Every structure is written in C-alpha cells, then in structure tokens.
Amino acid sequence: MKEESEEQSRAKSERERERGRERESEGERPATAAAIVGKTSPSAMAKKDADLGSDIRAGLLSSSIHPPPAQRMGIDDLLRLHAGEFGRWQLRHFVLTCTAWTLEAFHTMVMIFADRQPAWRCLSDGDCPPEPCGIPSSAWEWVEGTAASTVSEWGLICGQRYKVGLAQSAFFAGCMLGAGLFGHLSDSFLGRKGSLAVVCILNAISGVLTSLSPSYWLYAALRLLNGFGAGGVGLCAFVLATEPIGPSKRGVAGMSTFYFFSGGIAILSGIAYLFPTWRSLYVVTSLPSLLFVLLILPFVSESPRWYLIRRRTDDAMNIMRDIARCNGRALPQGISLKLDDEVDGEEEAGNKQALDCSREAESGSIIDVVRSPATRMRLILMLGINFVCAVVYYGLSLNVVNLKTNLYLNVVLNSVSEMPAFFITAVLLDRFGRKPLGLGTMALSGVSCSIGFMVGGDGAMRTARMVCGVVGIFGMAAMYNLLFIYTAELFPTVVRNAALGSVTQASQLGAILAPLVVVAGDRVPFAVFGACGIAGALLTYYLPETMNQPLYDTMTGIENAEGQKLLD
Structure with missing residues (x-):
C-alpha cells in the first residue's frame, strides 16, 4: 500500500509538472503579444512604429544615399x-x-x-669653268x-x-x-x-x-x-x-x-x-x-x-570631363579611369597587384x-x-x-x-x-x-x-x-x-x-x-x-x- 501511495504521489507530481510546463508555454504567447499590444503604452508603441518606419525608409533610400561602386574603364x-x-x-x-x-x-x-x-x-670675259676650283680667288666672285x-x-x-x-x-x-x-x-x-x-x-x-x-x-x-x-x-x-x-x-x-x-x-x-x-x-x-x-x-x-x-587620376579625369564637355557630351556619374591591366572592383590600398x-x-x-x-x-x-x-x-x-x-x-x-x-x-x-x-x-x-x-x-x-x-x-x-x-x-x-x-x-x-x-x-x-x-x-x-x-x-x-x- 505504501508503495502504491508513493507511485500515485509521483504520478501526481509528474502530472502537475506537465501542467506547469504547459502553463508556462501558454504564458509565453500572451506575454509576447502583450509586449506588442496589450502591455505596451501608446507612446512606446508610437516610438516603435516610428523606428520601424525609419528602418523601412532607410532601406528604400539607401541606393540614393550610397551610390553603387564607381564604374572603372580605360x-x-x-x-x-x-x-x-x-x-x-x-x-x-x-x-x-x-x-x-x-x-x-x-x-x-x-x-x-x-x-x-x-x-x-x-x-674676266673669257671662258669660265663650271666650278671655281683651281681659279684664283681674284678671278671670280659670288653673285650675291x-x-x-x-x-x-x-x-x-x-x-x-x-x-x-x-x-x-x-x-x-x-x-x-x-x-x-x-x-x-x-x-x-x-x-x-x-x-x-x-x-x-x-x-x-x-x-x-x-x-x-x-x-x-x-x-x-x-x-x-x-x-x-x-x-x-x-x-x-x-x-x-x-x-x-x-x-x-x-x-x-x-x-x-x-x-x-x-x-x-x-x-x-x-x-x-x-x-x-x-x-x-x-x-x-x-x-x-x-x-x-x-x-x-x-x-x-x-x-x-x-x-x-x-x-594622378583626378587630373586625368578633369581633362576627360573637359573633352566631353567641349564635345557636347557628359560623363556618367560615378565613372573613373583605370589602367588597362587593372581589374574592376579592386581597391588600390588593399590589392598588391594594383599597387x-x-x-x-x-x-x-x-x-x-x-x-x-x-x-x-x-x-x-x-x-x-x-x-x-x-x-x-x-x-x-x-x-x-x-x-x-x-x-x-x-x-x-x-x-x-x-x-x-x-x-x-x-x-x-x-x-x-x-x-x-x-x-x-x-x-x-x-x-x-x-x-x-x-x-x-x-x-x-x-x-x-x-x-x-x-x-x-x-x-x-x-x-x-x-x-x-x-x-x-x-x-x-x-x-x-x-x-x-x-x-x-x-x-x-x-x-x-x-x-x-x-x-x-x-x-x-x-x-x-x-x-x-x-x-x-x-x-x-x-x-x-x-x-x-x-x-x-x-x-x-x-x-x-x-x-x-x-x-x-
């Protein structure tokens, strides 16, 4: 009898622990929801909405605030x-x-x-040879x-x-x-x-x-x-x-x-x-x-x-802009010059080959x-x-x-x-x-x-x-x-x-x-x-x-x- 009572007691305790875990699990969901809706003050909720909107706007505007990497060409x-x-x-x-x-x-x-x-x-009025060689200098003169x-x-x-x-x-x-x-x-x-x-x-x-x-x-x-x-x-x-x-x-x-x-x-x-x-x-x-x-x-x-x-890439680009302007054209934004053996996207400061x-x-x-x-x-x-x-x-x-x-x-x-x-x-x-x-x-x-x-x-x-x-x-x-x-x-x-x-x-x-x-x-x-x-x-x-x-x-x-x- 004593053993049965102990087994029943353990089973009862096990059931109570099981119900406790279920309550805890169920309690997390309302708590999470309450954090967003029920238990959040109107001012805090407005602040979170503003932060969320800022994150969305930042993602949409990032392409204009931070332009893509410059295109490089020879x-x-x-x-x-x-x-x-x-x-x-x-x-x-x-x-x-x-x-x-x-x-x-x-x-x-x-x-x-x-x-x-x-x-x-x-x-003299006599015959004159074709070249002055052999003639005394006193016998001829330069015309000019x-x-x-x-x-x-x-x-x-x-x-x-x-x-x-x-x-x-x-x-x-x-x-x-x-x-x-x-x-x-x-x-x-x-x-x-x-x-x-x-x-x-x-x-x-x-x-x-x-x-x-x-x-x-x-x-x-x-x-x-x-x-x-x-x-x-x-x-x-x-x-x-x-x-x-x-x-x-x-x-x-x-x-x-x-x-x-x-x-x-x-x-x-x-x-x-x-x-x-x-x-x-x-x-x-x-x-x-x-x-x-x-x-x-x-x-x-x-x-x-x-x-x-x-x-002196900046000086070279200034001349290229002058060429385009005088020729009635315009260079695209973000374009830059490179040597013919450089690779697009490499950073000169961090790339040994570029250096x-x-x-x-x-x-x-x-x-x-x-x-x-x-x-x-x-x-x-x-x-x-x-x-x-x-x-x-x-x-x-x-x-x-x-x-x-x-x-x-x-x-x-x-x-x-x-x-x-x-x-x-x-x-x-x-x-x-x-x-x-x-x-x-x-x-x-x-x-x-x-x-x-x-x-x-x-x-x-x-x-x-x-x-x-x-x-x-x-x-x-x-x-x-x-x-x-x-x-x-x-x-x-x-x-x-x-x-x-x-x-x-x-x-x-x-x-x-x-x-x-x-x-x-x-x-x-x-x-x-x-x-x-x-x-x-x-x-x-x-x-x-x-x-x-x-x-x-x-x-x-x-x-x-x-x-x-x-x-x-």
Missing part, C-alpha cells in the same frame, strides 16, 4: 563610349600641338638654304656676296666642301641625342607638355646663337645643340597630339601630323626667299619657337594618359622594352626600318641641290609632292592596316630607286631617273608618316616615348649617313636607296598588325595580351 573606352573620339576638343588640341611640327621643319631644313652654294661668276650662305662666307668649296656635310651631320647627331633624352623625360616627371616647352625654348636660343657664329667650327657646334632640341620636338608633339584621340581616329590623326611638317618646308622656302642671307634666316626661323611657348602652349593640355600612369601596377606605370625606360619578350623584337625591327627609311627620305630630299634648277621652287615642289602621299596613306590606313601599307610603300620606294640605278643619267634617261626619284620619295614619305603612328601603337604608354625616342635615334643615324651617300654621286645613291627600301619592306613583314588593337598603358597589359594570343 581611356580608350571612355573616349569611345562617352567623351568622343575626335570632336572639337581634340581638333583644337591637335592643331595647336602640331604647330610645333611646322617649327621643327624650319630648324631641320634651313640647312638647304643656309648651306647652299650661291651662284658665282668670273670677273659672301653673306648669302655659310659656303660663300667661309669658302666651303672644293677641298672644304666636306664641311658642309659635316655641319649637317652634326645637326642630325644632335637630333639623335635629344630624341633619346627627351623621349625618356617626357615619359617621366617632365611630361609631354613640359618636354615640348623645354625643347622649343632650346631651339629658339640655339638658333639665334647660330646666327651669331663667328667661325665655322662654332657654327657646327651650335647646329649640334640646335639638333639636340629639334630631336625632341617631333616625338613630344606627336605623342601629346594623338594620345587624347580615340582608337578609331588615332591612325588618320597621326598621319596628318606630317602635313604640318611638309607645310613648314614650303613656308620655309618663302621665308628663305624673303631673307636671302643665312644669318637673318636663322633668326627669323628661330624666334617662332619662342612665340609658340608663350602664345600657343598655354592653351594645350597635358596628356591624360601621362597623368594616369603617374597616378605593383601603379608603381610600374609611373615611368618606364628602354631597358623595360628590351627586357620584355613582347616588345623586344618589335623594337629591333623598328630600329632597322627607321634607319633605312631615313637614309632614303633625307637622301632624296637633300639631292634637290644637285638638280641645278631654281632651289626655292624645287623645295616647294618637293614638299607639295609629299602631301598626296600623306593623304593616300591616311585614307588607306584604316582600310588595309598598318603592316600591308608599310610593306607596300617601302617596296614601291625600293623598286623605283633600283630602276633609277639601272637607267642612265643622260638625255631622256635623266628625266627617267628624276621620275624614279620622285616616286621613291613619294613612297618613303608615306612610310615615314606611317612610322610614327605604327611605333606609337606597338608600345604601351609607360614606354611609348622611350621607344619613339629610340627609333628616332635610329632614324637620325640614317639621316647622318644620308649626306655622305649623296656626295658619292652618279648611280651610287640610287643603288643604296633601292637596297634600303627593299630591306625595309622585308623588316616590315615581320611586324604585328596594330589596326583596331587596344592602346596598352603598361608592360603588364601588353604582355598579358601577347600571352593570350599564344593561348588562342
């Missing part, structure tokens, strides 16, 4: 999609910058007139006086004739040195615009000092200094003019720069006619470089690509070009092509003094004849591509000069040889124009000017040798020019095509692209 994409590839801004910038090419033509081709051999005459040129002032004839070529070679040697130095400086801290200002000031000062030369050797030294500045003008102006232009318009724009150079040669001929003495000619052709720095360059913007590779990319993008040198397999062979081929092209182009241009006709008219015709070559090349550039066009123009020049070597130099054959020379310079002028845009597209932004400087050095080396080839006379120049043209065509065959290809900013970008091509 300069080419931003120009193509939003700012405009070639509008009013690029046209104004291009024309103002390329004015420097006209001034470079003054400094480069002034030697044709300053170092010319003026007409002379015998003082001794102040007409350096040749007449310092007697650079006969055995001293080599000094004319030496002074011309000194100028091109200076160009070779200046192109290398300013190619590097414009890629580094000095920038494209800063480098262009420095070389123009140097040209103005050295040109005026050249006009004051008391002796031949000082004249040659100052021509070296003048060439040092002139060597940097072309490449700095070219890169500065073409980098803000969109990819589909950059080829034609780059080709158009040579119109300014050829136009400068034609203008120079008129200036030389108005100022027939060599000293006054140097002054008149040098001062415009200073005026360019003072009156034109302040209205030219620095390259946004240079700002970008120097990690390495930025450090790499700050500056580059020709050593980086040689070190990279993606650019090494491109550089070697371009060095050879630029060398042979310069030998032919400058050789045929300087040969105008041997035609024994009106020098001023010949120079004008020579410069004007180059313009159709530029136009035809510009039209065909984006239709056939850089490589086929370069190969064809080099082959045309080489074959025509080879024919000129095979024909005679008397009678009708003299005219045939002249035609061969005209066709040769037509083809080489087209290729010379193409080389700048081709070279610029072959190398990334970080080393573009360094590469342009190096190939320009090779070009100037060819220009140094060109006067020596011309001096050989007879058929030798045409033989050399023909061989150079054909060799240049063969080298062009091994270059890659760059038409409609991205304009890379860093070495990593082009190396990744080349690696992807190998995988494909």
Whole structure:
C-alpha cells in the first residue's frame, strides 16, 4: 500500500509538472503579444512604429544615399563610349600641338638654304669653268656676296666642301641625342607638355646663337645643340597630339601630323626667299619657337594618359570631363579611369597587384622594352626600318641641290609632292592596316630607286631617273608618316616615348649617313636607296598588325595580351 501511495504521489507530481510546463508555454504567447499590444503604452508603441518606419525608409533610400561602386574603364573606352573620339576638343588640341611640327621643319631644313652654294661668276670675259676650283680667288666672285650662305662666307668649296656635310651631320647627331633624352623625360616627371616647352625654348636660343657664329667650327657646334632640341620636338608633339584621340581616329590623326611638317618646308622656302642671307634666316626661323611657348602652349593640355600612369587620376579625369564637355557630351556619374591591366572592383590600398601596377606605370625606360619578350623584337625591327627609311627620305630630299634648277621652287615642289602621299596613306590606313601599307610603300620606294640605278643619267634617261626619284620619295614619305603612328601603337604608354625616342635615334643615324651617300654621286645613291627600301619592306613583314588593337598603358597589359594570343 505504501508503495502504491508513493507511485500515485509521483504520478501526481509528474502530472502537475506537465501542467506547469504547459502553463508556462501558454504564458509565453500572451506575454509576447502583450509586449506588442496589450502591455505596451501608446507612446512606446508610437516610438516603435516610428523606428520601424525609419528602418523601412532607410532601406528604400539607401541606393540614393550610397551610390553603387564607381564604374572603372580605360581611356580608350571612355573616349569611345562617352567623351568622343575626335570632336572639337581634340581638333583644337591637335592643331595647336602640331604647330610645333611646322617649327621643327624650319630648324631641320634651313640647312638647304643656309648651306647652299650661291651662284658665282668670273670677273674676266673669257671662258669660265663650271666650278671655281683651281681659279684664283681674284678671278671670280659670288653673285650675291659672301653673306648669302655659310659656303660663300667661309669658302666651303672644293677641298672644304666636306664641311658642309659635316655641319649637317652634326645637326642630325644632335637630333639623335635629344630624341633619346627627351623621349625618356617626357615619359617621366617632365611630361609631354613640359618636354615640348623645354625643347622649343632650346631651339629658339640655339638658333639665334647660330646666327651669331663667328667661325665655322662654332657654327657646327651650335647646329649640334640646335639638333639636340629639334630631336625632341617631333616625338613630344606627336605623342601629346594623338594620345587624347580615340582608337578609331588615332591612325588618320597621326598621319596628318606630317602635313604640318611638309607645310613648314614650303613656308620655309618663302621665308628663305624673303631673307636671302643665312644669318637673318636663322633668326627669323628661330624666334617662332619662342612665340609658340608663350602664345600657343598655354592653351594645350597635358596628356591624360601621362597623368594616369603617374597616378594622378583626378587630373586625368578633369581633362576627360573637359573633352566631353567641349564635345557636347557628359560623363556618367560615378565613372573613373583605370589602367588597362587593372581589374574592376579592386581597391588600390588593399590589392598588391594594383599597387605593383601603379608603381610600374609611373615611368618606364628602354631597358623595360628590351627586357620584355613582347616588345623586344618589335623594337629591333623598328630600329632597322627607321634607319633605312631615313637614309632614303633625307637622301632624296637633300639631292634637290644637285638638280641645278631654281632651289626655292624645287623645295616647294618637293614638299607639295609629299602631301598626296600623306593623304593616300591616311585614307588607306584604316582600310588595309598598318603592316600591308608599310610593306607596300617601302617596296614601291625600293623598286623605283633600283630602276633609277639601272637607267642612265643622260638625255631622256635623266628625266627617267628624276621620275624614279620622285616616286621613291613619294613612297618613303608615306612610310615615314606611317612610322610614327605604327611605333606609337606597338608600345604601351609607360614606354611609348622611350621607344619613339629610340627609333628616332635610329632614324637620325640614317639621316647622318644620308649626306655622305649623296656626295658619292652618279648611280651610287640610287643603288643604296633601292637596297634600303627593299630591306625595309622585308623588316616590315615581320611586324604585328596594330589596326583596331587596344592602346596598352603598361608592360603588364601588353604582355598579358601577347600571352593570350599564344593561348588562342
């Protein structure tokens, strides 16, 4: 009985605990409900409603208060999609910058007139030989006086004739040195615009000092200094003019720069006619470089690509906004710039690859070009092509003094004849591509000069040889124009000017040798020019095509692209 009573007691206790748990469970529900409804004061309830409404509004408005992450794209994409590839801004910038090419033509081709051999005459009525060599100095005189040129002032004839070529070679040697130095400086801290200002000031000062030369050797030294500045003008102006232009318009724009150079040669001929003495000619052709720095360059913007590779993204974006505004467009909100090998969404402060990319993008040198397999062979081929092209182009241009006709008219015709070559090349550039066009123009020049070597130099054959020379310079002028845009597209932004400087050095080396080839006379120049043209065509065959290809900013970008091509 006692055991039954204990069992009943335990069962009863168990039932009571069960009912207690049920009451507790049931009590939680009313308590929870009461917390919301029954046991909450009106003021507390209103506060909770307000808080709930605030949370809802915050969720709805968060997209406007906190915009989505900024869209990042390269300069080419931003120009193509939003700012405009070639509008009013690029046209104004291009024309103002390329004015420097006209001034470079003054400094480069002034030697044709300053170092010319003026007409002379015998003082006696007897027979007069074709050359004054061997005639007593008292038996003849210069028709225009001794102040007409350096040749007449310092007697650079006969055995001293080599000094004319030496002074011309000194100028091109200076160009070779200046192109290398300013190619590097414009890629580094000095920038494209800063480098262009420095070389123009140097040209103005050295040109005026050249006009004051008391002796031949000082004249040659100052021509070296003048060439040092002139060597940097072309490449700095070219890169500065073409980098803000969109990819589909950059080829034609780059080709158009040579119109300014050829136009400068034609203008120079008129200036030389108005100022027939060599000293006054140097002054008149040098001062415009200073005026360019003072009156034109302040209205030219620095390259946004240079700002970008120097990690000055805000400055680059300001220029891109100016481009869009002037072109009648607007950049989307929240858009920003990136280098071509950066990935969207990466944070520069927390991503080691982005930091390495930025450090790499700050500056580059020709050593980086040689070190990279993606650019090494491109550089070697371009060095050879630029060398042979310069030998032919400058050789045929300087040969105008041997035609024994009106020098001023010949120079004008020579410069004007180059313009159709530029136009035809510009039209065909984006239709056939850089490589086929370069190969064809080099082959045309080489074959025509080879024919000129095979024909005679008397009678009708003299005219045939002249035609061969005209066709040769037509083809080489087209290729010379193409080389700048081709070279610029072959190398990334970080080393573009360094590469342009190096190939320009090779070009100037060819220009140094060109006067020596011309001096050989007879058929030798045409033989050399023909061989150079054909060799240049063969080298062009091994270059890659760059038409409609991205304009890379860093070495990593082009190396990744080349690696992807190998995988494909």
